[in-house]
Amino acid sequence: MTGNALILTAAAAAAASVGLLRYAWSLARRSMALNALGWGLLLLALVLGAMSDGAWGMAVVSAVATAVAMAVLTHAAITAPPARVAASNRRANMLPEGKEPKRIGERFLTFLIAVPLAFIVSVLIGMASRIAAAGAGLHEADSNALMLLIVPLVWTLLATVLLVWPARRMQFAVLLLPGLACAGLLAVSIVR
């Protein structure tokens, strides 16, 4: 199959997968088979895109799938009849209600833990990853690029974990254990 035919097939598969998922999720009873087929087709589209044009092909396939989903959503926005459903009042626990204490100090500490401290630990993990990558024989370009990628990813993960599991002991364990281990590795590497 030529490059153009393959990428066009991938794009068509991506569009079809969104249509299939739309149909599957509209059924009164959920169909595991149709759901799996829809997700499988989307995965196949990404693989075909990658086979055709690597990362560029995968990006194009993702864009096509998102564009088709947007078109389906636009249709839903236009045709959905007004309903009388009560809006969610689910509480986010961001501000006190009634006579609840404000806990400003605690909130500020959570901010310090999840933002600046988590960033520092992310940088330490990134530097340790770079040392490990170089030690494993990766080229300098790969090791340096790895750190550029890994710091935002680790920070995201840490911020999410720290905010979703707010027990202080757990938070400090999540930060201190990898942080100290990576700082130690870094210190040994610099001394050498």
Add this chain to the structure above:
Amino acid sequence: MNQILHKSTVQRGLSAHAALGLLAGALVYLVCLTGTLSVFYEEWQRLEQPVAPEMAHISPAAVQAGVEAVLASEKGKTPTTHLYVHMPADAVPRTTITTDHGAVHVDARGAVVGPEQIGWSDFLVQLHYTLNLPSLVGISIVGVLGVMMLALSVTGVIAHPRIFRDAFRLRSRDKGGVGLADWHNRLGVWTLPFAIAIALTGAMIGLATLNAYGMAAGFYKGDIEAVYAPIFGGEAKPDPAPGKVPNVAAALSDIATRFPHVRPTYVVLHDPGTKGQHVQIIAEHDRRLIYGDNYNYDADGRYHGHAGLSDGHVGQQMAASTYNLHFGNFGGLPVKIAWFVFGLAVTVVSGTGVSIWLGKRERRGYDHPRLSALWAGVVWGFPLALTATFLARLVIGNGAPLVAIFWGLSATIVLLALVMARRALVGAWLRPALGGGILATIAAAALHL
């Protein structure tokens, strides 16, 4: 999803999602808005200065003539450290030469025609990149916002167990918060791959300088350039002794025959007019995410290899792919339009999040009139201030104080909203004002063309 995650985890996910949204909501919204508009950076340039000479191609000899003319025009000034020739491309079919002292357009023969005047386009991109703050501070803050967007995406999925099951349900006309929540959640789930891609690439670009400082301190004795050299290629050792004007034409002719499948986008002269000077041609590759590869030449136009962004180490190819993936510059106008639409969707998601939270509190009996009005001021005020800057650019000219106009007007709107303390009133004033501003912008742009 609700079988995988415990109810308490979902609740804490919502708390985390709300905390991140409230912490960074206004700036994330501004970065999304300006990023969406920046997708058409090249098109804005053509709109701002419609009379600049355009050409599909320019000959190597004409580029050489242009470079010589610009360098000659700067005799007596502090020598420029770099000279950039923007080569004609589909999106901007113009040849522009930029030095430390300014930028000028040249025609197809290489003659200098006049100064480049793209003040608003550059202002917009700088607002997106650095929030108009000093470079390192601003770009790092925007990088942090990229991480916040990533965390918002993850916590958003944790907080909404039915988000995939309801992915096609959009009750757009429902009142009482249902419609608003549906817009937020549906656009959020379908732009999730896009949002993750732009947030991660944005965070990588934004935090790169801080990371490079860390790597330089830990592994390179403080040498920042040494961090980037293995990825993008290094600069030659400077030698300030006077040298001749480099032979750019020879380099361009060589790349056309040596690599006929690539298209030069930039010619970069490092330390032009010195003995240490060298020429770098950045050339793009068809159907690749990389912004191009860096082809190195000496001052006589002799080829000295390329950096390897197109065929080198995975880390090089990945690093070179972040920019086009972020800005949607990898598939011509169709991809740009898609990135613009997806960007608008992410902007709506970021703008509606705080409104949903405020609405829920209001329904539980906790009204925050000032906070609600302030948020309405942010949501409608930022785009209104942007339209004002565009109009100012067209009316006052390229030297209009766009940074002062944008931040001054934004601050005024937000303060007035705080004083009014009524969301409905703020929206009632700002929505028509924004509508009028957009119409005035379109009319002014049409007259300008």
